[in-house]
Amino acid sequence: MATLCENCPLRKQPLFVGMSESDVQTMQKFKVGELSVDPGTPLLIEGSNSPQLFTALRGMAIRYKTTADGRRQVVNFVFPGDFIGLQSGLMNEMSHSVEARSKMTLCVFNRSELFSFFKSHPERAFDITWLAAVEEHFLGEALTTVGQRTAKQSLAWALLRIFERGRMIGLVRNRAMDLPFRQQDIADALGLSLVHTNKTLGHLRESQLVNWSDGQLTINDTEKLAAVAGVETDLVPRRPLM
């Protein structure tokens, strides 16, 4: 049975900006159902045109693109609260695929209603655009990382971002959070080889900066890790929840 938006556990998390009571009602009406999937399930395919949009409610996924010669770029990670399928809703075509990495539950919306939704709910339309801007912000940072930083800096940046995101949605308990991704996923996100990613991860572990093993990510001192990454501990920007 589907979660009522009113009872949505995400809304309370510090990552998200407040929603008015009427926003909540609006989303409840827009929401047409809930979807549960197992790890490995493809949710959206690059180049396709899904009839549905999603908001991740529980679980994690990866967004990735595939090149002509078979290489893979992980473009972003999906966490609870992320909106999925916007491109398909606007440009009629996804520029990347989305694949679940853990068990997931997703809120489902109808793509065909998106335009009328924009007309009837301009504040929410504004928020959707805001989400797109947040995504653009992240991609710019990722591009800068892959283009300019060393493997060690990159890895520190990625794990720090993941961890901060997890913290903002209540996934971190006792300086640790569950992480269902594989090393290959991170490697493909950073444009590094699996082997080098593994070795660099080992170095970070030896330096007591990060411990990621058995599906658990532990970070004791985020400040120190940020220093290695070469970023100020600037926060993940707050955003609306759809």
Added chain:
Amino acid sequence: MATLCENCPLRKQPLFVGMSESDVQTMQKFKVGELSVDPGTPLLIEGSNSPQLFTALRGMAIRYKTTADGRRQVVNFVFPGDFIGLQSGLMNEMSHSVEARSKMTLCVFNRSELFSFFKSHPERAFDITWLAAVEEHFLGEALTTVGQRTAKQSLAWALLRIFERGRMIGLVRNRAMDLPFRQQDIADALGLSLVHTNKTLGHLRESQLVNWSDGQLTINDTEKLAAVAGVETDLVPRRPLM
């Protein structure tokens, strides 16, 4: 004296989706002025909160981020028809800087009117979000390039994208277009060193694939270049004009 939206030379270009007569009137009312700048002029600064939004009418620019250790990532190039400053309008902070690379003319809009604009013109709000999705699409492709492709492929990809974009807005005459960027700009966009970019450019030139010199980019066979880049000659996606 400012160009009237009605007479806007960009609207006719094949890159842009059609605007209704009322859309044109709407933009005319939203537009508060025009700005002309010389090469090198900063238009927006990373981290700042500009009171103005722009649409590039003539000329080119670069969007870039700077890392703590002083390196620079060029995140995208700005061509006529690009909308600038959306992030600042939504998140109150730019995630990158924008700097003119040629003489430019820009249409100016007031950031403070953006929200009411969303309420009164939902179709145009939809189009703004569409633009954000196009940007996301591009950044994903750029990330894939920097993360997965070789220097030669990257360079071919970048020059091809620039050229196709130029073609779609009428900048290409006789298989050539003006390009005010420096080699350093392209290098910083692709995460390559200037030296290696220069040498790779030389190779492409020898292979008769690309000739970029004296501020002119010439490409005779885009198909062949696309093959080198490892992309299908997929088009630059059409988009709205703000």
Added chain:
DNA sequence: CGCGTCGTTGATCCGGGTCAACGGTTGTGG
């Protein structure tokens, strides 16, 4: 028990970075 997936580690190689020097052009001031 055998097979597929994922993490780990060592050996070797190479694409591209870094360093250095030079030439052409433009602009500026004496």
Added chain:
DNA sequence: CCACAACCGTTGACCCGGATCAACGACGCG
């Protein structure tokens, strides 16, 4: 009118971070 500096493109020599290749162990599953 010329000296000089600043900027950009170009080219050669050398080196290193990370890719590639290869092999093995641990685990879960049919």
